[in-house]
Amino acid sequence: MEKNIGEPEEENQLEKKPLYKQENIYASGIVLVFICFALFYSFFWSAPKNFPVGSLYDLQYGQTLSPVSFDLENRGIIRSNFWFKSLVYVFSFGHIKIVAGDYNLYKSQNVVGLAWRFTHGNFDVAPVRITIPEGLNSTEIATLFSKELPDFDAVGFVALMKSENLEGYIFPDTYFFVPGMTNEEIIQIMHDNFNKKTQTVAVQMNASGKTESDVIKMASILEVEARTDDSRKIVAGILWKRIALGMPLQVDSSFKYLEGKTSAQLSLSDLQIDSPYNSYTHKGLPPTPISNPGLASIIDAITPIKTPYLYFLTDSEGNMHYAATFAEHVANKQKYLK
Numbered sequence: 001m002e003k004n005i006g007e008p009e010e011e012n013q014l015e016k017k018p019l020y021k022q023e024n025i026y027a028s029g030i031v032l033v034f035i036c037f038a039l040f041y042s043f044f045w046s047a048p049k050n051f052p053v054g055s056l057y058d059l060q061y062g063q064t065l066s067p068v069s070f071d072l073e074n075r076g077i078i079r080s081n082f083w084f085k086s087l088v089y090v091f092s093f094g095h096i097k098i099v100a101g102d103y104n105l106y107k108s109q110n111v112v113g114l115a116w117r118f119t120h121g122n123f124d125v126a127p128v129r130i131t132i133p134e135g136l137n138s139t140e141i142a143t144l145f146s147k148e149l150p151d152f153d154a155v156g157f158v159a160l161m162k163s164e165n166l167e168g169y170i171f172p173d174t175y176f177f178v179p180g181m182t183n184e185e186i187i188q189i190m191h192d193n194f195n196k197k198t199q200t201v202a203v204q205m206n207a208s209g210k211t212e213s214d215v216i217k218m219a220s221i222l223e224v225e226a227r228t229d230d231s232r233k234i235v236a237g238i239l240w241k242r243i244a245l246g247m248p249l250q251v252d253s254s255f256k257y258l259e260g261k262t263s264a265q266l267s268l269s270d271l272q273i274d275s276p277y278n279s280y281t282h283k284g285l286p287p288t289p290i291s292n293p294g295l296a297s298i299i300d301a302i303t304p305i306k307t308p309y310l311y312f313l314t315d316s317e318g319n320m321h322y323a324a325t326f327a328e329h330v331a332n333k334q335k336y337l338k
Contacts, residue, residue, distance in 0.1 A: 047108035048076045054106065056125070056150055056180050059118070061100040068098060068118075078111045087115035102180030127176035132190075134172040134294035135223035137257050138162070141170070141292070145186075150179050157183045168216045168289025169194050197295055201302070208302035218301040220289035224253035225312075231320045232297055235312055236304035238322075247310075249279040257290035263314075313337065 052075065059068060065088060069081035078084050089096055099121030106124060109117075117124065130148050132141055138161040142154035160183050161167055170190035177186055198205075198212075205215055218236060226232040239249055252263040255270060258277040271280045276287045293301075309322040311329035315336040323329035 046079065047110050048079055050076045051108040052076060052105055053108060054150070057103040057105060058180065059098065059100050059103060063098075063100065065096050065098055072114070077105065078114060080111065084111050084115055087112060088119050091116055091119040102178075104179065125178050125180060127178050129174065129176055131174040132170075132172045132292070134297065135220075135291045136172065137291045138167055138170075139260070145177075149177060149181075153183055157186070160184065160187060165288065166191055168220045168292055170292050171197050172292055172294050173197075198298065201295065201299055204299070204302055210302065214285055215298060215301050216293065217285040217289050219293035219297040220291040221249070221251055221253055221286075222300055223291050223293040223297045224256060225251055225314070226320060227318055229296060229300055230305070232300035233303060233305040234307055234309070234320070234322065236301050237306050238309050238312055240304055241310065243284060246283060248281070248283050249285070251279050254279040254286055254290055257286075 057072070057075075057077065065085055066081075069078075069084045069088075072078045072084060073081040088098060092098075098118045101121060101123050102125055103117060103123050104125040106126070116122070128148050130145065132144065136144070138158050142152075142157045145152045145157065146154045161170075164187070166187060170187060171194040173190075173193055175189065175193075177189075205212060208215065210218075218239065221239065222232040222236055226235045239251070242249055252266060254277045255261050255266055258273070258275055259270065261270065271278070274281070276282050277290070279286065307322065308324045311323040311326065311332075313321050313329070313332055313336065315321065319336075321332045321336050323332050
């Protein structure tokens with residue numbers, strides 16, 4: 001039978017129809033796979049809605065995979081403990097290895113990323129930059145750390161400082177601490193820095209004829225009582241002279257350590273408190289330093305300026321006023337403190 005030119009053959013028509021249908025089936029299959037994977041990811045692998053961003057997870061040494069997996073699920077860090085365990089198994093090549101340490105949950109992360117981190121000890125804990133000003137005591141430093149370091153044990157920090165007699169012996173400086181560090185580690189770093197920095201003045205300290213303990217105690221008072229090198233040196237001369245004469249130091253800074261009160265907050269009853277830190281009722285230096293002094297104050301404590309003064313006070317603007325006699329001191333009080 002003769003065919004018209006350009007008329008498609010029936011055989012070709014039959015061949016093209018299945019190809020068209022196959023392409024549709026293939027595309028539908030891809031979409032279906034994608035939908036299934038998306039649902040699977042959403043229900044099992046994605047980060048939970050209430051992922052605790054900004055917290056630390058403390059994986060302690062000796063903990064095993066199963067209880068850790070259930071704990072992660074219960075805390076809303078992962079959706080499925082089964083998939084976490086399975087991925088850990090894969091990433092550790094069947095050794096079921098998880099690395100102890102503090103894991104920084106700084107952002108929402110899926111179970112794949114977390115399993116990889118836990119098997120490789122990738123803590124992602126960025127150090128926190130903290131500057132400790134001169135003249136803070138351990139309680140004030142603990143308050144500062146509590147604002148900067150998550151889960152910081154302020155009560156334990158102060159207790160450890162006192163039990164180890166390290167008040168005054170941690171150096172005010174800028175530090176980088178990793179969240180999760182223990183109080184022992186933090187204090188050791190600052191104490192080591194103190195030892196390193198004070199080595200530069202060890203010869204001067206020995207030449208002063210005073211013990212390191214007395215120098216640090218004096219420096220801790222100067223740090224709170226005066227602001228400049230010259231005023232600290234003058235106050236140091238006054239206080240060393242008072243000690244030599246058997247007079248009480250009568251410095252209000254000791255009450256800042258004892259009660260957390262400033263000079264303006266002190267009452268007559270405060271001045272009668274029975275404590276070795278009460279410099280009005282007890283002579284000599286306090287039992288321990290009352291703050292943590294910087295290097296400048298330590299140097300000022302061993303290089304005092306000799307003057308005829310026996311009294312000093314600071315006005316509301318921070319200016320120092322000195323007096324050689326008690327009458328002059330009373331006059332200065334009436335003039336500058338009212």
